[in-house]
Amino acid sequence: MPAPPGVRRVDVETAADLADALSREFDSTDVLVMAAAPADFRPTNPAGKKIHREGSGGIELDLVPTEDILAGLSGRRRDDQTIVGFAAETDHDPARAREKLERKGADAIVFNDVSRSEIGFESAENEVVIVERSREHPVPLASKEQVADAILDRVETLRSGTRSERH
Numbered sequence: 001m002p003a004p005p006g007v008r009r010v011d012v013e014t015a016a017d018l019a020d021a022l023s024r025e026f027d028s029t030d031v032l033v034m035a036a037a038p039a040d041f042r043p044t045n046p047a048g049k050k051i052h053r054e055g056s057g058g059i060e061l062d063l064v065p066t067e068d069i070l071a072g073l074s075g076r077r078r079d080d081q082t083i084v085g086f087a088a089e090t091d092h093d094p095a096r097a098r099e100k101l102e103r104k105g106a107d108a109i110v111f112n113d114v115s116r117s118e119i120g121f122e123s124a125e126n127e128v129v130i131v132e133r134s135r136e137h138p139v140p141l142a143s144k145e146q147v148a149d150a151i152l153d154r155v156e157t158l159r160s161g162t163r164s165e166r167h
Helices: 015-028 069-074 095-104 144-160
Strands: 031-033 041-043 063-065 082-089 108-113 125-132 136-143
Touching (some): 031 144, 069 082, 095 108
Antiparallel strands (some): 041 063, 108 125
């Protein structure tokens, strides 16, 4: 898809590419919203070419964790930067989102229950909870555009405070 007017897009293919691009761009940003997370793991030894089924005798896949991009950026942020991450979870409890908020040093984590088929990935609607240090902000079932607006409203509110109030 073409980038919207006024947007400079940086294309990446791998989690490592994303980490590199964000490392280069982060210092010049005011707000980071990590709405799409890269995979948590990558192959230890990528094949680099197609692995054919015939004659392979099966395949064993060894995985290693990818870099925690959000935590790394949070560790080097300026006081005036705002960071929002997402937690795609399969349980109905935002407790892991709260733990992720603390561990990653974000200002907010958007808890998204991906186990519900009527919302999220395959739907035009979503329902989330925006988890912040001092409270949670439920966003009831709405269009994805309305949910995005609610998230950006919270970003604006967070930015109106100081970092010491957010942490």
